[in-house]
Amino acid sequence: MTPDEKTARRIRLEDLVALPLTFGLTVSHGGDQAAFYGNASGRFELYALDLRTRDVxxxxxxxxxxxxxxxxxxxxGDRALYFSRDQDGDERQALFxxxxxxxxxxxxDHAPQSMDYVNGTHPDGQTLLxxxxxxxxxxxxxxxxxxxxxxxxxALTAFEQGAHDPRYSPDGTRILLSANESADxxxxxxxxxxxxxxGLRRVLRVREGSRDALTHWHPDGARVAVTSDAAGYDRAGILNVDTGDMRWLTPEDAAYEEQALEFSPDGRWLAVIRNVDSTLTPVLYGLGEGAEDGGARELRLAPGVSHGAQFALGGTHLLLSRxxxxARADVLLYDLRTDTAEVLLPAEYGSIDPGVFVEAxxxxxxxxxxxxxxxxxYRPRNTPPGAQVPALVHVHGGPTWQFFRGFDEVTQFLVNRGYAVLCPNVRGSTGSGAAWRDANLRDWGGxxxxxxxxxxxxxxxxxGVDPARLGVFGGSYGGYxxxxxxxxxPELFRVSVPIVGISDLHALHADNSRDMPQLAHYFRSMMGDPVGDAELWRDRSALTHAHQLRAHMFMMHGANDPRCPVNQARGFRDALIALGRREGEEFEYAEFGDEGHGSADxxxxxxxxxxxxxxxxxRL
Known part of the structure; x- marks a missing residue:
């Protein structure tokens, strides 16, 4: 390929980012509509998709x-949507x-400093959860x-460590939720x-220290879907909250993880998402009589990453994105009667040739x-024989998250510009079992x-990789x-780009304790006590070691970020200046006054x- 041909295949940034995004697919109570966030107009709005007529x-x-x-x-009655909105990424969510x-x-009604997230509506139509x-x-x-x-x-609960994911029972008399009252x-x-x-009561603890969550009510109002990692990996099952009877669906010897999603309207199926080798695939477990009972039904979808998998149209279909x-995400309607999928909202590519994108x-x-x-x-296409390209390690956020084999916009953008990109699921990531996920407990930065x-x-x-031109970048925990x-x-990387990152663990905990107590609890579960583990926290804070920086660094941060507040970036910047480093020459810094913890617009x-x-x- 000539230089002109290679340039012609370079993706224009504005064309890539302008491609419409769709996320948050949510099927209506009646099952014949779905709402979603989309930005086809140039900014994010709420849309409705009629699943019968296909009108949007x-x-x-x-x-x-x-x-x-x-x-x-x-x-x-599907006559209203209830959503939360913040201001410029400050996450002080108000209800509308x-x-x-x-x-x-x-x-x-909204208290100015609170974060309000709507989880459901009562069958009476007058009460939000x-x-x-x-x-x-x-x-x-x-x-x-x-x-x-x-x-x-x-107020319905008052857990010191917080409560998560409440859901109304079908008759509206009870609520399921997940919480922790243990010292672990x-x-x-x-x-x-x-x-x-x-009448609050604990109905599920497989063992102390495991993460056992309730996710969805069965139509009978007695059984609930369960996800538990007590076996060493995420496993789906069904619990009768009245009798305590527990039934596991994911096999004991499974080489994958599964998380429970929802029951079909007739109660015959439980949809789960199967996580194997960084792919996500919907699977149905039959709950009826005969051969169907307990059997796993895999959808006829090519390997990829599926999100959503909600029952629709009376339970005869599943709605999902893949x-x-x-390849960018399509919105699919999967017919369970024929095992065929129809693309309702095809991915758009505009002027971009889809062939420029590379598979991981x-x-x-x-x-x-x-x-x-x-x-x-990810390796760039059309690298000339004998040429060496710069390479990046891209670190994901979380840390309890992972990279998937789905479309990654920023990675494709960088690969298209000639960088090899490695996206590792390091210890602390999900998807490889509880031991791997927990391998960095009290060991962040280890x-x-x-x-x-x-x-x-x-x-x-x-x-084909230039060993002298390596960089590292990531957002949130990846920024840490x-x-x-x-x-x-200090001798390994030429450049580093922390985005909405963390440089001072003590400052992070103090800010989270004041502004996001749910994250302060999460942080203590990860890294222990700010006093008892003070020396560990100091050692695992980049601020402590700022004098050892040899690489060139570019910090980016949103000024309104409540999760990893902007003082994390400002503090490291100020430490470098105090060490005599010159901003603009030995490091670079960008702060965005209209953003919080990143931006999707x-x-x-x-x-x-x-x-x-x-x-x-x-710089690289």
């Missing part, structure tokens, strides 16, 4: 967040009601739509409480302790960072390791990607 219509007109970071639910027919929007921090920690509340102000709110902070148990907040490493290679590379790290490796460094060493061994990697391994992504690409072009 926009419901909102500028009332949702520019970068939505909270879900929504359908009201009973959107009338589906006319598009009228009204604000519900809400997770809120209005009382301090995240707990469960009922919101009466017929009342005004503070009188609309009723990583423990999670299942609870049921009456709708008025009385992508692969080299699923690899394992060696790390410390004789282990091997699963990872996705074994996980060793895996990042080992990833860089692995890249050096690959033909991108701060730490170049100060703990078009303008924000264009800005961030352009800054990243320009920086790498100059």
């Amino acid at each position: 219509r926009r419901l909102s007109d500028g009332q949702v967040s520019r970068s939505p970071n909270a879900g929504f639910v359908w009201g009973r 009601e959107l009338e589906v027919g006319q598009g009228a929007v009204r604000a519900l 809400v997770s809120s921090t209005r009382g301090g920690q995240m707990n469960v509340y009922a919101y009466d739509l017929s009342r005004q102000g503070e009188a609309a709110w009723t 902070l990583k423990n999670l148990d299942g609870y049921v409480v009456n709708t008025d907040g009385s 992508s692969t490493g080299a 290679e699923y690899v394992h590379y060696p790390t410390t302790d004789g282990l091997r790290v699963p990872a996705l490796l 074994r996980d960072l060793q895996d990042v460094a080992a990833g860089a060493e692995y890249l050096k061994t690959l033909p 390791l991108s701060y730490l990697a170049p100060v703990k391994y 078009v303008e924000g992504r264009i800005r961030s990607y352009r800054l990243l690409a320009d920086y790498l072009e100059r």
Whole structure:
């Protein structure tokens, strides 16, 4: 390929980011509609898709967040949507009601500093089930739509460590939820409480220390879907909350993880999502009589990453989105009667040739302790024979998250510009069992960072990679390791780009304790006590080792970020200045006044990607 031909296949940033996104697919109570967030208009709005006629219509007109970071639910009768909105990424989520027919929007009562997330609507149509921090920690509340102000709110739980994912029973008399009252902070148990907040009782604890969550009610109102890691990996099952009878569906010897999603309207099936080798596939477990009972039914879908998998049209179909490493997400309607899938909303590519995108290679590379790290490796196309390209280690957030073999916009953008990109699921990641996920407990910046460094060493061994031009970047927890990697391994990386990252663990805990107590609890479950483990926290804070930085660094952060507050970036920047480092020459810094913990809107992504690409072009 000539240089002109290669340039012609380069993706124009504005064209890539302008491609419409669809997420948050939510099937209506009646099963014949789905709502979703989409940005076909240039900004995110709420849309409705009629699953019978295939008609799509926009419901909102500028009332949702520019970068939505909270879900929504359908009201009973499917005449309204209830959603949360923050201001410029500050995550002080306030509740709103959107009338589906006319598009009228009204604000519900909101305490200015609270975070309110709607989880469901009561069968009476008058009450919302809400997770809120209005009382301090995240707990469960009922919101009466017929009342005004503070009188609309009723606290239903008061867990010191917070409560998660409440759901109304089919008859509206009970609520399931997950919470923890154990001294083991990583423990999670299942609870049921009456709708008025009385009668709270724990109904599920497989063993103390395991994470046992309730996810969905069976139509009979007695059984619930369960996900538990007590066996050492995520496993789906069904619990009768009245009798305590437990039935596991995921086999004991499974070489994969499964998480329970939802029951079919007739109760004959439980949909789960199967996670194997960084792919996600919907699977149905039959709950009827005969050969169907307990059997796993795999959908006829090519390998990829599926999200959603909600029953629709009376339970005869599943609605889901699906992508692969080299193909953007389509919205599919899967007919369970014929095992065929129809594309309802095809992925758009505009002027971009889909052939420019590359599929990830699923690899394992060696790390410390004789282990091997699963990872996705992307290599640029059309590299001239004998040429060597720069390479990047991309670290994901979480840490309890993972890279999947689905479409990754920023990675494709960088690969298209000639970088090899390694996306490792380092120790602390999900998808490889509880032991791998928990391998960095009280060890942030330890074994996980060793895996990042080992990833860089692995890249050096690959033909076509320039071993002298290695970089590391990532957001959130990935930003944490991108701060730490170049100060703990000062000779390994030429550049580092921490995005909304963490440089000071004590400051993070203090800020989270004040502003996001649910995250402060999560952080303590990960890294222990700020006093008892103070020396560990200091050692695992990049700020402590700022003087060891040899790589060039570019910090990016949203000024309104409540998760990893902007003082994490400002503090590291100020430490470098105090050491005599010159901003603009020895390091670079960008702060965005209209963003929080990253941005999904078009303008924000264009800005961030352009800054990243320009920086790498100059420095790597």
